[in-house]
Amino acid sequence: MALRERIRRIERPTATAYGATPFGLAAIDRVLPGGGLARGALHEILGAGGDEEDGGLAAAFAAGILARLAMAADGIVLWCLLRPDLYGSGLAALGLDPARLVLVRARRDTEILWAMEEGLRAPGIAAVVGEIGALDPVASRRLQLAAEHSGVTALVLRRWRSGAAAQRERNRPNAAATRWRIAALPSQPPPIASSARRGQPPLTLSPARGEPPPISSPARGGGSGWGLGIGQPRWRVELLRCRGGEPACWAVEVIDATGSLSLVARLADRPDARLAAAKIRSTEFRHAG
Amino acid sequence: MPAEAVPFATVIDAAGRRLLAAINPAAAAAGLTPGMPLADAFSLLPGLATAAAEPAEDRAALRRLAEWCGRYSPWTAPDGADGVKIETTGSAHLWGGETELAADLMARLGRRRVACRIVIADTTGAAWALARFAPLGERAVILPAGEARTGLARLPIEALRLDPAAAQGLRRVGLKQVGDLYAMPRAALARRFGQGVVLRLDQVLGDLSEPLSPLGEAPIRRVRLSFVEPIADPADLACAAERLALDLVLRLAREGTGARRLDLAFHRVDGRVEHIVLGTARPSRDPHHLASLFRERLDTIDPGLGVEDMILAAFAVEPLGPEQIGFTGSTGGPHPNPPPPVGEGLGGGIAPLLDRVGNKLGLEALSRIEPRESHIPERASVRVPIDNSLSAHRGEREGTHRAGDGEGEVGEAEIPHRHPPHPVPLPPQAGGEGASGKVSHHFFRTNEKWHGHFNKPPRPIRLFAPPEPVEAFWLLPDDPPFRFTWRRLAHRVTRADGPERVAEEWWRAGGSPARDAIRDYYRVEDEDGRRFWLFRAGLAGHDDPPRWFIHGLFA
Numbered sequence: 001m002a003l004r005e006r007i008r009r010i011e012r013p014t015a016t017a018y019g020a021t022p023f024g025l026a027a028i029d030r031v032l033p034g035g036g037l038a039r040g041a042l043h044e045i046l047g048a049g050g051d052e053e054d055g056g057l058a059a060a061f062a063a064g065i066l067a068r069l070a071m072a073a074d075g076i077v078l079w080c081l082l083r084p085d086l087y088g089s090g091l092a093a094l095g096l097d098p099a100r101l102v103l104v105r106a107r108r109d110t111e112i113l114w115a116m117e118e119g120l121r122a123p124g125i126a127a128v129v130g131e132i133g134a135l136d137p138v139a140s141r142r143l144q145l146a147a148e149h150s151g152v153t154a155l156v157l158r159r160w161r162s163g164a165a166a167q168r169e170r171n172r173p174n175a176a177a178t179r180w181r182i183a184a185l186p187s188q189p190p191p192i193a194s195s196a197r198r199g200q201p202p203l204t205l206s207p208a209r210g211e212p213p214p215i216s217s218p219a220r221g222g223g224s225g226w227g228l229g230i231g232q233p234r235w236r237v238e239l240l241r242c243r244g245g246e247p248a249c250w251a252v253e254v255i256d257a258t259g260s261l262s263l264v265a266r267l268a269d270r271p272d273a274r275l276a277a278a279k280i281r282s283t284e285f286r287h288a289g
Numbered sequence: 290m291p292a293e294a295v296p297f298a299t300v301i302d303a304a305g306r307r308l309l310a311a312i313n314p315a316a317a318a319a320g321l322t323p324g325m326p327l328a329d330a331f332s333l334l335p336g337l338a339t340a341a342a343e344p345a346e347d348r349a350a351l352r353r354l355a356e357w358c359g360r361y362s363p364w365t366a367p368d369g370a371d372g373v374k375i376e377t378t379g380s381a382h383l384w385g386g387e388t389e390l391a392a393d394l395m396a397r398l399g400r401r402r403v404a405c406r407i408v409i410a411d412t413t414g415a416a417w418a419l420a421r422f423a424p425l426g427e428r429a430v431i432l433p434a435g436e437a438r439t440g441l442a443r444l445p446i447e448a449l450r451l452d453p454a455a456a457q458g459l460r461r462v463g464l465k466q467v468g469d470l471y472a473m474p475r476a477a478l479a480r481r482f483g484q485g486v487v488l489r490l491d492q493v494l495g496d497l498s499e500p501l502s503p504l505g506e507a508p509i510r511r512v513r514l515s516f517v518e519p520i521a522d523p524a525d526l527a528c529a530a531e532r533l534a535l536d537l538v539l540r541l542a543r544e545g546t547g548a549r550r551l552d553l554a555f556h557r558v559d560g561r562v563e564h565i566v567l568g569t570a571r572p573s574r575d576p577h578h579l580a581s582l583f584r585e586r587l588d589t590i591d592p593g594l595g596v597e598d599m600i601l602a603a604f605a606v607e608p609l610g611p612e613q614i615g616f617t618g619s620t621g622g623p624h625p626n627p628p629p630p631v632g633e634g635l636g637g638g639i640a641p642l643l644d645r646v647g648n649k650l651g652l653e654a655l656s657r658i659e660p661r662e663s664h665i666p667e668r669a670s671v672r673v674p675i676d677n678s679l680s681a682h683r684g685e686r687e688g689t690h691r692a693g694d695g696e697g698e699v700g701e702a703e704i705p706h707r708h709p710p711h712p713v714p715l716p717p718q719a720g721g722e723g724a725s726g727k728v729s730h731h732f733f734r735t736n737e738k739w740h741g742h743f744n745k746p747p748r749p750i751r752l753f754a755p756p757e758p759v760e761a762f763w764l765l766p767d768d769p770p771f772r773f774t775w776r777r778l779a780h781r782v783t784r785a786d787g788p789e790r791v792a793e794e795w796w797r798a799g800g801s802p803a804r805d806a807i808r809d810y811y812r813v814e815d816e817d818g819r820r821f822w823l824f825r826a827g828l829a830g831h832d833d834p835p836r837w838f839i840h841g842l843f844a
């Protein structure tokens with residue numbers, strides 16, 4: 001057994017005792033110990049920019065993970081939140097069946113932590129999600145221990161009420177096994193052919209009117225600033241911290257209706273991924289300082 | 290001089306006059322009566338001590354006393370301004386008989402320095418009459434069954450709970466005692482003095498039933514634990530709660546039911562009663578689970594100087610098949626449920642969790658997302674309380690047969706089951722192993738309606754309710770905005786897709802469609818790549834310019 005592996009086992013005897021859920025994307029799974037997101041552990045997901053308040057991308061990234069977890073464990077996902085603004089169709093499009101979801105609406109962060117811990121200790125639960133602003137080391141440690149004990153995966157989506165709160169809380173340390181940050185990247189407009197091939201018109205009919213107006217006529221196609229529509233969403237997925245692994249960064253494209261990810265070629269082939277990781281580290285350091 | 294020896298009266302203001310409301314024995318001995326003007330009372334008894342009457346406080350205190358009497362029977366209610374009714378049928382034997390029950394009640398009231406007159410009789414009316422008009426002395430009176438007629442014959446006519454005018458009319462014609470009425474023809478009595486007289490007479494004699502509407506709801510099953518010494522330590526209370534849960538569960542097991550709604554009452558030594566009320570997501574008969582639910586709420590209970598009785602009552606039960614719990618063990622006692630395998634779903638696995646969360650955060654905190662057939666985005670995916678969504682599944686499964694389970698099967702309870710003041714709640718889920726298995730299956734089943742959603746343009750992952758107004762700039766009537774400001778943050782739109790027109794569903798009630806009812810939705814991407822769902826409400830070319838809203842966020 002490699003020495004590194006032995007040390008890891010001594011340090012974290014149960015870290016991957018429950019196996020890992022792969023992302024299905026070799027580039028990401030390679031970096032993570034166990035070849036995927038460790039089950040029975042606490043993972044933290046952050047948004048970036050304005051999304052730190054809205055939690056859209058963090059929820060979408062979590063939904064993809066949860067879809068695989070819930071399928072594998074055939075269980076319920078307990079999603080604890082303050083603002084119940086999750087939309088079923090959007091979740092379903094990312095592969096997470098809303099039928100597997102139980103929402104817990106709490107009034108305070110402490111209630112969310114309590115409900116998450118209860119969920120982690122209960123049978124029949126595939127994963128527990130909590131949208132939380134303040135997560136101190138003790139609370140996160142409790143969640144991590146509960147997850148380790150039961151083998152249920154816990155995700156914490158960091159969501160703050162204001163940019164100031166985000167600034168204050170974002171870099172405080174906690175006991176999560178991994179820490180992710182998801183940021184949006186500008187998408188590439190889809191080739192016309194692709195939407196035609198899918199048999200889906202780029203513009204859809206509305207019940208009220210037969211013929212919707214085209215969004216951009218050829219006359220003002222390029223000039224007015226927007227292109228021919230919107231491509232598949234692209235994210236920058238950063239693994240900021242990973243117990244037993246190295247930080248890394250990827251650019252991915254989300255594949256519709258399944259929620260699986262594909263690597264964006266241009267960024268994936270970047271020769272020095274370590275450089276990117278080092279850059280992130282240094283920005284983290286700057287934030288902390 | 291002891292306090293009792295000082296003549297004392299409470300005084301109430303009635304239409305500008307000050308009247309005596311209540312008097313103590315010393316004042317009564319001096320010839321005062323309630324209702325006497327205060328001025329007259331002072332002329333009789335210049336040394337009378339007085340205080341203002343507090344009718345609201347008195348009523349509250351009487352209600353508390355009635356609640357405290359719940360230790361004797363679940364059927365108690367305050368009676369008028371100065372009485373408490375207790376239905377002892379079916380519970381007297383728990384005390385060794387009516388005599389013992391009355392003795393215990395008298396002793397406990399005496400310790401709390403509550404002056405009382407206790408009568409147990411066949412009918413409410415007879416007990417009322419004797420308690421107020423019979424010479425009782427220091428002992429409780431128990432009127433043997435069937436002797437209401439003779440026992441009441443010599444009481445004054447007012448003992449029939451008549452209105453004063455009728456009583457006066459009867460007295461005027463010489464009918465002064467209850468017994469005088471026995472021989473009178475009913476029809477003539479009703480004609481001359483009103484139907485009320487006959488009604489009261491029939492009620493007193495038991496010819497006409499008089500339902501007692503209890504304080505609150507009558508439980509279906511009840512267990513009680515009394516302590517020799519009052520207890521106050523939370524650990525002791527938790528232990529007692531567990532014993533009660535065990536006791537209740539054994540009874541429920543015999544009947545093949547599980548508890549859905551429970552009330553644990555703590556009778557404190559000072560006469561106050563504290564409650565923990567909880568509900569379960571599905572019928573439960575697991576004593577450890579129930580005890581743990583109570584334990585979590587124990588911190589809301591103030592034991593005061595101590596708790597002398599604890600009463601656990603089940604207010605709603607539902608059939609629960611015997612297979613689900615391990616009662617067949619050799620110890621003879623119930624075992625905790627074996628943890629169900631992961632994936633059993635709501636049928637077994639996560640119900641305890643939902644109970645715990647629901648009881649702490651409120652059942653309305655738990656919900657699920659379900660699809661609906663609608664074009665309107667906020668109506669297409671709705672949050673459904675977990676209870677309703679289960680009952681909806683059950684409705685699907687069993688067709689129209691949804692109500693009635695609760696009523697019919699609990700009728701044979703030990704406590705006479707009368708008209709419950711609240712309808713038994715709709716049982717959201719049938720018992721039985723097979724049924725619950727189906728529920729779990731349903732719980733996991735993807736609703737096909739989501740597939741319909743896939744044919745629509747992409748939908749956001751978060752939807753704002755209500756949509757938030759944004760300040761947007763756009764060029765041509767059907768263009769998406771090129772710039773918009775949301776929450777004081779400006780976004781420059783680089784890509785957009787749309788519009789998708791969504792119109793108000795005209796077949797819904799609500800009259801003529803407002804012009805705002807037409808929305809053109811756009812997916813827009815800002816320069817950072819964030820994606821928003823904007824819509825324009827209203828049509829261009831009207832007097833008011835269209836308004837823009839943000840309705841959601843895309844992945």
